[in-house]
Amino acid sequence: MRTPSLEKIVSRLHILKIVQTRPSTVFNLMERLRERGIDKNIRALRPILRSLMMARAITAELVEGNGRVYTITDQGRAELDAYLTHLAVLKDDVQASAE
Numbered sequence: 001m002r003t004p005s006l007e008k009i010v011s012r013l014h015i016l017k018i019v020q021t022r023p024s025t026v027f028n029l030m031e032r033l034r035e036r037g038i039d040k041n042i043r044a045l046r047p048i049l050r051s052l053m054m055a056r057a058i059t060a061e062l063v064e065g066n067g068r069v070y071t072i073t074d075q076g077r078a079e080l081d082a083y084l085t086h087l088a089v090l091k092d093d094v095q096a097s098a099e
Contacts, residue, residue: 011038016072019076025070
Protein backbone atom coordinates (compact mmCIF):
# COMPACT_ATOMS: atom_id res chain seq x y z
CA MET A 1 0.00 0.00 0.00
CA ARG A 2 1.32 3.42 -0.97
CA THR A 3 1.66 6.10 1.67
CA PRO A 4 -0.57 9.06 0.76
CA SER A 5 1.21 12.29 -0.07
CA LEU A 6 1.19 15.12 2.44
CA GLU A 7 -0.81 17.19 -0.05
CA LYS A 8 -3.57 14.55 -0.15
CA ILE A 9 -3.61 14.28 3.64
CA VAL A 10 -3.90 18.05 4.01
CA SER A 11 -6.64 18.20 1.36
CA ARG A 12 -8.48 15.35 3.10
CA LEU A 13 -8.21 17.16 6.45
CA HIS A 14 -9.51 20.41 4.97
CA ILE A 15 -12.40 18.67 3.21
CA LEU A 16 -13.45 16.94 6.42
CA LYS A 17 -13.28 20.23 8.30
CA ILE A 18 -15.28 22.05 5.62
CA VAL A 19 -18.07 19.47 5.46
CA GLN A 20 -18.12 19.30 9.26
CA THR A 21 -18.98 23.00 9.26
CA ARG A 22 -21.73 22.54 6.66
CA PRO A 23 -22.64 20.13 3.86
CA SER A 24 -21.03 21.26 0.60
CA THR A 25 -21.06 20.64 -3.13
CA VAL A 26 -17.83 20.05 -5.02
CA PHE A 27 -17.90 23.66 -6.22
CA ASN A 28 -18.32 24.93 -2.64
CA LEU A 29 -15.40 22.74 -1.62
CA MET A 30 -13.21 24.12 -4.40
CA GLU A 31 -14.02 27.71 -3.44
CA ARG A 32 -13.44 27.13 0.27
CA LEU A 33 -10.17 25.28 -0.38
CA ARG A 34 -8.95 28.14 -2.57
CA GLU A 35 -9.79 30.58 0.25
CA ARG A 36 -7.41 28.49 2.38
CA GLY A 37 -4.64 28.58 -0.22
CA ILE A 38 -5.25 25.11 -1.69
CA ASP A 39 -5.82 25.35 -5.43
CA LYS A 40 -7.64 22.17 -6.47
CA ASN A 41 -9.73 21.57 -9.55
CA ILE A 42 -12.62 19.12 -9.77
CA ARG A 43 -10.43 16.42 -11.30
CA ALA A 44 -8.04 16.61 -8.35
CA LEU A 45 -10.85 16.63 -5.78
CA ARG A 46 -12.82 13.66 -7.09
CA PRO A 47 -10.29 10.95 -6.06
CA ILE A 48 -10.05 12.44 -2.57
CA LEU A 49 -13.84 12.61 -2.26
CA ARG A 50 -14.11 9.04 -3.54
CA SER A 51 -11.52 7.91 -0.99
CA LEU A 52 -13.39 9.66 1.82
CA MET A 53 -16.64 8.03 0.69
CA MET A 54 -15.01 4.58 0.52
CA ALA A 55 -13.71 5.12 4.06
CA ARG A 56 -17.27 6.11 5.05
CA ALA A 57 -15.95 9.44 6.30
CA ILE A 58 -18.42 11.38 4.14
CA THR A 59 -21.64 10.69 2.32
CA ALA A 60 -22.99 12.21 -0.88
CA GLU A 61 -26.63 12.96 -1.52
CA LEU A 62 -27.90 14.02 -4.92
CA VAL A 63 -29.86 17.24 -4.41
CA GLU A 64 -31.88 18.58 -7.32
CA GLY A 65 -30.45 21.86 -8.55
CA ASN A 66 -27.22 21.46 -6.55
CA GLY A 67 -25.75 18.13 -7.61
CA ARG A 68 -23.99 16.01 -5.00
CA VAL A 69 -23.89 17.44 -1.50
CA TYR A 70 -21.21 15.99 0.75
CA THR A 71 -21.77 15.53 4.49
CA ILE A 72 -19.46 14.25 7.22
CA THR A 73 -20.29 11.00 9.03
CA ASP A 74 -19.45 9.81 12.53
CA GLN A 75 -16.44 7.97 11.07
CA GLY A 76 -15.38 11.19 9.37
CA ARG A 77 -15.63 13.09 12.64
CA ALA A 78 -13.47 10.43 14.31
CA GLU A 79 -10.89 10.68 11.50
CA LEU A 80 -10.88 14.47 11.74
CA ASP A 81 -10.44 14.32 15.52
CA ALA A 82 -7.54 11.88 15.10
CA TYR A 83 -5.83 14.19 12.57
CA LEU A 84 -6.31 17.21 14.83
CA THR A 85 -4.99 15.31 17.86
CA HIS A 86 -1.86 14.28 15.93
CA LEU A 87 -1.35 17.86 14.78
CA ALA A 88 -1.65 19.13 18.35
CA VAL A 89 1.00 16.63 19.50
CA LEU A 90 3.31 17.74 16.69
CA LYS A 91 2.77 21.39 17.57
CA ASP A 92 3.60 20.68 21.22
CA ASP A 93 6.76 18.77 20.18
CA VAL A 94 7.90 21.66 17.98
CA GLN A 95 7.28 24.20 20.76
CA ALA A 96 9.11 22.03 23.30
CA SER A 97 12.14 21.60 21.06
CA ALA A 98 12.25 25.37 20.38
CA GLU A 99 12.55 26.15 24.08
